[in-house]
Amino acid sequence: MINENRLLNEFIELVSVPCPSKDEKAEAELIMGKLRELGLEPEMDDVHAKTGGTCGNVWAYVKGNVPDAPVLLFEAHMDSVAPTTGTKVVRKDDVLYSDGTTTLGGDDKVGVASILEAVRALQEDGAAHGDVQLLFTVSEEIGCLGVVNLDKSWIKADYGYCMDIGGDLGEITYAAPKLYDIYVTVKGKAAHAGIAPESGVNAIMLAAQALSKLPAYGRIDEETTFNIGLFNAGVGTNIVCPEAKFVIDMRSLNVAKLEALKDSTIALIRETIEAGGGQVEFDVVEGCPAVEMAKDHPCIQLAQHAAEKLGYPVELKTTGGCSDGNYLCGYGLPCALLATGMSNVHTTEEYLKESDLYGTARWIYETIKTAAAK
Ligand SMILES: [Zn+2]
CATH class of the missing domain: 3.40.630.10 (Zn peptidases)
Structure with a gap:
């Protein structure tokens, strides 16, 4: 008892x-x-x-x-x-x-x-x-x-x-859910914002473009979610931003669906960043099974x-x-x-x-x- x-x-x-x-x-x-x-x-x-x-x-x-x-x-x-x-x-x-x-x-x-x-x-x-x-x-x-x-x-x-x-x-x-944390580093090119902005590549703007192309975020469907919870960038107001970092938290009860979402998200971000003249690195961390x-x-x-x-x-x-x-x-x-x-x-x-x-x-x-x- x-x-x-x-x-x-x-x-x-x-x-x-x-x-x-x-x-x-x-x-x-x-x-x-x-x-x-x-x-x-x-x-x-x-x-x-x-x-x-x-x-x-x-x-x-x-x-x-x-x-x-x-x-x-x-x-x-x-x-x-x-x-x-x-x-x-x-x-x-x-x-x-x-x-x-x-x-x-x-x-x-x-x-x-x-x-x-x-x-x-x-x-x-x-x-x-x-x-x-x-x-x-x-x-x-x-x-x-x-x-x-x-x-x-x-x-x-x-x-x-x-x-x-x-x-x-x-x-x-x-x-x-199974969870992935995807650490994304967008690399542009620094330049003086007033003197030579045309020689820089702005990493913040590239990251923003990539994120704006996401087909969905928040609750994707009843078993899948997608969040950008961290975004860090910038070294000064007068510098074209050379690097931006953000982290995606994606999870799904359906593991096959999660794998497909991971691959399509990475492909979309890479395509957008590279088309804009930048480079991108991904660090995919398996959060939990x-x-x-x-x-x-x-x-x-x-x-x-x-x-x-x-x-x-x-x-x-x-x-x-x-x-x-x-x-x-x-x-x-x-x-x-x-x-x-x-x-x-x-x-x-x-x-x-x-x-x-x-x-x-x-x-x-x-x-x-x-x-x-x-
Ligand atoms: Zn607890």
Whole structure:
């Protein structure tokens, strides 16, 4: 049985510890201590050697008593977005807020606290369950660095559940986009703007021409988006601009569509820039792989059956956002995202209903039991 009071206190304790991205050490030590209290042997990997953070990801393995059940992995990230240090939780009408000076950190301590409480409750109840792997990652908020850099041979599970998305209990996200970041450098030619403008090639104008020829941007279709989020150029008002840089964020749930969009965009920009007398370089960075699962995948079905048992209205969804779950899928672990109720995240108005905290823990608990009952 989930112990609501204990879970609430643990959530408050977890968000009260400073945990900015790249400096999750105090949080990681707190979590490892709690895992040891559960009789587990937590391990920390060494991703901080690559990320430059103060600690690695925290892993633990819960041995089950149903040997042939699928092994489930539950994942949540330890870092919170700024301003995060000094979080004081304010309870109002069964809703948790910060005091308005920091984020609440429900993103993603609702995941961390719910996972810990679900395992504790399974142990106390002597429930039948298979093996469960736990993963608490670092630096999710600055590009999923903990998951990007982990050693995938540490993953010992059949199905994964990323506890890091808002929405109502019962919402299961089975698809998330593949993402490309395309760094574009347009090169023109510098010249004095007043004395010899005709001998220059203006990189800003070339970039503008190329961007104005894009057939679409923003939402391309229901599964594809396209954004120019950064544009930097110029050295002085009296200089014909020699170089302009911009970055395209494109993503799609449909990987073939994304590849075609990438190729056509690069071709269009190159053609326009070169026709205008400039040169262009592209650096294509694969942001994250896609989450792609059939709606009847066993990973989805387990969470769905558990939600139905709990009376949560099930809804199978897609998202345009990327998370640790994308990378876990990329490593070959089918991974769904289960809604936790976290709301207004990444703002000081972030909040979490207490009922969603308790309900998330119950969903994890029930999913683990469902996997063992199969
Ligand atoms: Zn998050």
